[in-house]
Amino acid sequence: MVEEVERRKKEILKAIIHEHIFTAEPVGSRTLAKSYELGVSSATIRNEMSDLEELGYLEQPYTSAGRIPSDKAYRFYVDTLINDRENLNLELIKLLNNFNYERQGIQQIMSNMAKMLSSVTRYTSVVSEPQMKKSRIKQIQLIPVEGKRILIVLITNTGIVHNKIVKLKQDLNPRQLGYLNEYLFNNLKDKRIKGINNLVLQELEKRLIKRLDLSQEIIELVYKGLEMVSKEDDFKIYLGGTSYILEQPEFNDLDNLKKVLNILDHEEMLKDLLVTIPNKELEVMIGHENKIEEMKKCSLVFASYTVGDMASGKIGVIGPTRMEYSRVIASVNTVAELMGKIISELSG
Structure with missing residues (x-):
């Protein structure tokens, strides 16, 4: 019985996250009962949502019947509820298949990769040169x-x-x-x-x-x-889709928007941000997990791309915590892998 309740909480939490990602609105039990096949009544969903709120997975942004996921909920979702290879964007696959890099320099390739990643994720993308x-x-x-x-x-x-x-x-x-x-x-x-x-x-x-x-x-x-x-921070950064920040409802608050744009407008601040991201195959930093104050309303999904056998540069996206993590993670992983192969091939 306990396992069944835990499974139900997970399914309800996953449904809330999916609904909030696509609507940007607080989610109520009635919406979940109508739109998702959870196999339980609206009253049961309400009770489970109350429990999830007490556990810190849901928040009530203002007086209403709806709830939104917390940073803790997104972390649980990323770590346990999604497959990072599912929902790979067909548009990305098409772009990668048609990507002709033979007559491009390394810097031009990185700039184009940033634009490509932002166009398929609809979030701002960041690519760093390989570290010296x-x-x-x-x-x-x-x-x-x-x-x-x-x-x-x-x-x-x-x-x-x-x-x-x-x-x-x-x-x-x-x-x-x-x-x-x-x-x-x-x-x-x-x-x-x-x-x-x-x-x-x-x-x-x-x-x-x-x-x-x-x-x-x-x-x-x-x-x-x-x-x-040969200084360690002597590398360039390439951005794609900075304007996508303006499309996110979370940044209708001008104060939040200015904080994020200030980071994106200053290369030295972006370098400081990238330094806080570990050199891992994949790293997801959600909301308050970010060490830089201006990024605490955002999530960062970054992968290290490798040249030969060395982790040398980073590529990823910056967006709201209400991010379509599954598709973004798959896209970042795919582009990082291709980036490493291309640079390795061109550098001989």
Whole structure:
């Protein structure tokens, strides 16, 4: 008998979540009795809803017979009541089958993936470049620019290009620059950026000073530039469907809307947000589970995409807690998997 009651509570909770996701309105027992085959009376549904409210799974937004799911209810739903492969969007499958990436650069692919994910989920999507610390150096080059400055260009095995300008106190002649480029390439190529610490840089610096007629200041500036290029937070973020936030009734409240848009409008704040998301195959953060205050009215569904055998970047969506989790999770998983395969293929 106890198992039957528990099963019934789960079915009623699932029905309430489904109804609220599609209507954005509080759900009453009469609606559930009419629209869902629960096999019990409206009175029994009311009693079960009262129990669910006491347990913290339902909330009453204002004086009415209806209830809405709490963050706790959505967490229970995500963890126990859905299959993350069900309801895969047919529109997404069609878009993926027609996605031609052969003539696109890595950055363009990530931008297009963000747009594709937002168009099929109807939520704002976020894609981050692969993190530098988890990449390997494919090419490094110093290029002279005017005013005693050099441009340090670093290309990783993921195909991402990073660059910084360093100002020197003296010019480098073509012989010095050529030797410096050859030396850095030969000693840093294929090295994982995470492993290039101060000890490695200092050892290279000692060798270079012995071989080149350069002041120590120039070598130090070059390596300072390398450190800047390889910073862990030195990655770009691509957004898709920012305007979809405006379609959600939850954000009719201008204060809630401003908080979310403020995050989306500032790349550094978005980076801070992504740092709070663990590097897991899939992570769902619901409402108050988000560490950033401005996101406590939202849910985040993110997956890490991998290049080779390394987790290196994130892709996901931001939407209200009243999110169609099953379809979103399936879509995010699918696009993340494809993203990793494409970048791995292009980066060789």
